[in-house]
Amino acid sequence: MTYDYHILRVIAYIEQHLHAELVLDHLAGASGFSKFHFTRLFKALTGETTQEYIRKRRLTAAAQMLLATNKPLIEIAFTLGYGSQEAYTRAFKAYFGVTPHRYRMNGKHYDNLYKQALTTAVLEVKKHPAPVAPPxxxxxxxxxxxxxxxxxxxxxxxxxxxxxxxxxxxxxxxxxxxxxxxxxxxxxxxxxxxxxxxxxxxxxxxxxxxxxxxxxxxxxxxxxxxxxxxxxxxxxxxxxxxxxxxxxxxxxxxxxxxxxxxxxxxxxxxxxxxxxxxxxxxxxxxx
The missing domain is CATH 3.20.80.10 (Regulatory factor, effector binding domain)
Structure with missing residues (x-):
């Protein structure tokens, strides 16, 4: 029996509700496991907690919105669930190393910090990290x-x-x-x-x-x-x-x-x- 299917169901749920409030009861419900077992399975398979995953996905979405749209910073902050522009700016700078304004001015994606939505292929690499060719x-x-x-x-x-x-x-x-x-x-x-x-x-x-x-x-x-x-x-x-x-x-x-x-x-x-x-x-x- 593989648990990948259950975790990927949760990932799909997160993506559908990334701009809304995400609570543990709903995530566990999407997985089909209790909250206790779901949190342990998620970290065991992905290497991070649900909170870490959601935080990085939202910051990635924010960075992409900065470069793809002209939306004001406050609108991006509220769209992604931050209570204020200040809270959004602090979280963004702590992760990307620059403010949202500077990031937009630079005009370049920090792909190495982007958290892409988990897929079957990525999950497989996470579970079995190994060289892709003979040494x-x-x-x-x-x-x-x-x-x-x-x-x-x-x-x-x-x-x-x-x-x-x-x-x-x-x-x-x-x-x-x-x-x-x-x-x-x-x-x-x-x-x-x-x-x-x-x-x-x-x-x-x-x-x-x-x-x-x-x-x-x-x-x-x-x-x-x-x-x-x-x-x-x-x-x-x-x-x-x-x-x-x-x-x-x-x-x-x-x-x-x-x-x-x-x-x-x-x-x-x-x-x-x-x-x-x-x-x-x-x-x-x-x-």
């Missing part, structure tokens, strides 16, 4: 990358906000010499202070240390190294569980030993976040 073994030449960095507490949402800020900053650096075709790196490592570290950056044209970088940017060199490379789906919220599965299952099965203090995500210029069929590559250095 490859490569030797990669040394290169320099440069971009914006996070240190300390790092999670999916903060990384997505970092990437969005980085892309905005990159547009302001027309004189920056970058490699062609463009290649983007998400380097995760341990900083010298023993804090988690993540760099959202782009590969530079020169193999030498950059003489000058934009204010606030960080450069990091990747030495020549052997890697095992895994191809993963572009569903941002599934990246941590997919990487965990690689370290738990794939690496031991390949009988390889990871080395150094980092791995990195490699994104091509045409990468699209949260679209099934679009992929990126995870490079793990090995002996």
């Amino acid at each position: 490859r073994f490569v030797m990669k030449e040394a290169c320099w990358t440069a971009g914006l960095a996070l240190r300390g507490k790092i999670d999916n949402d903060s990384i997505s906000r970092l990437w969005n800020h980085f892309y905005e900053q990159l547009e302001l650096q027309p004189s920056l010499s970058v490699a062609e075709p463009k290649a983007y790196y998400g380097i995760e490592s341990i900083h010298s202070t023993n804090q988690p570290f993540y760099l959202a950056g782009i590969e530079l044209e020169s193999a030498e240390i950059p003489p000058q970088l934009p204010n606030g940017w960080t450069a990091q060199q990747l030495s020549e190294q052997n890697y095992v490379v895994f191809e993963l789906e572009s569903l941002i919220e599934c990246i941590p569980s997919a990487i965990d599965a690689i370290y738990k299952n794939e690496l031991p099965a390949l009988q390889v030993k990871p080395v150094r203090d980092y791995h990195f995500e490699y994104y091509q210029d045409d990468f699209k976040a949260n679209e099934l069929g679009h992929t990126f590559h995870l490079y793990i250095p090995i002996e």
Whole structure:
């Protein structure tokens, strides 16, 4: 017996009533389970609570409305169930990292933070996060990358906000010499202070240390190294569980030993976040 059908019935109910009040009794009723068992099943299958899912769906709808319509902010706030424009603005900025006004002015979708409605295909990826193709073994030449960095507490949402800020900053650096075709790196490592570290950056044209970088940017060199490379789906919220599965299952099965203090995500210029069929590559250095 699979519970997917019951959860997807709830998702359909949420989508139909996204602009109305959503209460637990009605959601559980749509699932066919008691409130107690429904809440546990929903989180077990989706990885988040119903409240988290609904909040992100409404904020996604708000972001899309900002760019697709000329509706006033207060109208969007009330449409999506916020009691005031101030409450809506606070929630929007906490999630997207910018105010609704700034988001509309930027005119660009933050797809990596969008919460798409759950589908059978997405639910399957959530349940079974795994590479979409057999791993490859490569030797990669040394290169320099440069971009914006996070240190300390790092999670999916903060990384997505970092990437969005980085892309905005990159547009302001027309004189920056970058490699062609463009290649983007998400380097995760341990900083010298023993804090988690993540760099959202782009590969530079020169193999030498950059003489000058934009204010606030960080450069990091990747030495020549052997890697095992895994191809993963572009569903941002599934990246941590997919990487965990690689370290738990794939690496031991390949009988390889990871080395150094980092791995990195490699994104091509045409990468699209949260679209099934679009992929990126995870490079793990090995002996």
